[in-house]
Amino acid sequence: MMTRRLPLAGVALAVAVASSMRAQTPQPATPAPARPAATDTSWLPVDRIAAVVGDRPILWTEVMEEINERRSRGLQLPPGDSAQIVLARTVIQEMIDEEVIVQRALRDTSVHVTDLEVTSAAEAQMKRVRGQFKSDVEFANALRSGGFGTPEEYKRWMNERARRNALQEKLFAKLRQEGKIVPVPVSEQDVNEAFEKAKGNLPKRPATVTFRQIVVPAHASDRARATAKAKADSLVVELRKGGDFEQIAKRESMDPSSKELGGDLGWNRRGQMVAEFERWMFALAPGQTSPVVETTFGYHIIRVDRVQPGEVKARHILIRPHIDSADVAAAKVRADSVLALWQAGTNFDSLAARYHDPEEEKGSLQPFDRAQLPESYRTAFEGKGTGAFVEPFAIDDPARAAKKYVVAQILKADDGGDYTLLDFRNQIRDQLAQERGMRRVIDQMRREVYVSLRI
Secondary structure, X not given: OOOOOOOHHHHHHHHHHHHHHHHHOOOOOOOOOOOOOOOOOOOOOOOXXXXXXXXXXXXXXXXXXXXXXXXXXXXOOOOOHHHXXXXXXXXXXXXXXXXXXXXXXXXXXXXXXXXXXXXXXXXXXXXXXXXXXXXXXXXXXXXXXXXXXOHHHHHHHHHHHHHHHHHHHHHHHHHHHOOOOOOOOOOHHHXXXXXXXXXXXXXXXXXXXXXXXXXXXXXXXXXXXXXXXXXXXXXXXHHHOOOXXXXXXXXHOOOOOOHHHOOEEEEEOOOOOOHHHHHHHHXXXXXXEOOOEEEOOEEEEEEEEEEEOOEEEEEEEEEOOOOOHHHHHHHHHHHHHHHHHHHOOOOHHHHHHHHOOOOOOOOXXXXXEHHHOOHHHHHHHOOOOOOOXXXXXXXEEOOOOEEEEEEEEEEEEEOOEOOOHHHHHHHHHXXXXXXXXXXXXXXXXXXXXXXXXXX
8 A cells, every 4th residue: 555645636535534534433532632724634534444355454544545545536625524535435434345256256266367367457457547647747736636646656556456457347248147146127217317427527529420432443544544554464574584572562552551562462362352353363273373453453464373262362463554634534523423313313323333433441330430530521511410412522533543422312400419228228227227237246245255344
């Protein structure tokens, strides 16, 4: 256990509980010394025993450490002595529960926690907390305000917390697996009351949008395609003359993801590649090389390295036709015509079959948080409601090193706002049932060990 000086912000709580303790403790007949000023905490009985679990005492300083840590995560001390005493006693009861569980886990020889698990969890938590502050100075100041002297002290505290948390989690995982935690039935009134209690702390429901889209890619001109095809044909000739496939791929391929790997695509099952490419890949025997194969990406030369049931390990060389600004402008014109046809009533599926880039999703897509959409989508969808069409907007097309255009329709726009009971009813019911099942188990553990509340 670590001891520390109480921060001034915690003095009111300490005074309130200390006063309660003194009221329960016989006082000597001799006159008491004068009470120090409120900012002088040296007189407070901070080393009193708050509770005993088994043979392990829970000290008042530990209670304050727990309260201060919660304050560092946003806990606001309630006004008034009586409310602060209630808070302290609630925290002590929770600390008793935790100690009972930890002691049970330590007695269970099948529950193991490694130092690596503890260190990893503590470091991850330390990193998350540190990431909330702009500088080390701001972080250190926040820790001091929460009662921690230094970041190193906080890290040691976090290590101990991580170990205790891991012991509790593993014990309860074992009990669940053994069927010893049984959910307790929950009434509709219980669910309603839990929601009313929690709704003030719920975040706002984000504004979401559901949409379908037709993505119109730019197509290379006939001249550019012919030039790329001629290049690919010349590489086939080079390979047939004994050229090294991997070296040629590193030198010539326009696929950035496989170029430096000598064209290696790894193992692939059916349905992972575009149809034209896949037909050749699964038709070739190990060691065989395809002729030039055209797909929406350009011109490929494919070599199969290995085959096993349902999978093929292959390489390829990609030669991509050059797409210039005129090709991109033509794509914009096609996108405009798609929008006009769609608004005039042409079937979405027929338009998608003719114009949509098969590498892109179409519709209907699940609701997206508007704030999490890519900037191009977020800007284009701004102010658009349910049923609205979205005029073509450009997005990057890495496969063709160009731009392509999105034409979309908003299927449903939700402005967000407050969550309702309907949003959480099933979740609350399940959580309450699990919590009450766990409460039964913890209460049984408490009956099996000596517990004494001293405050």
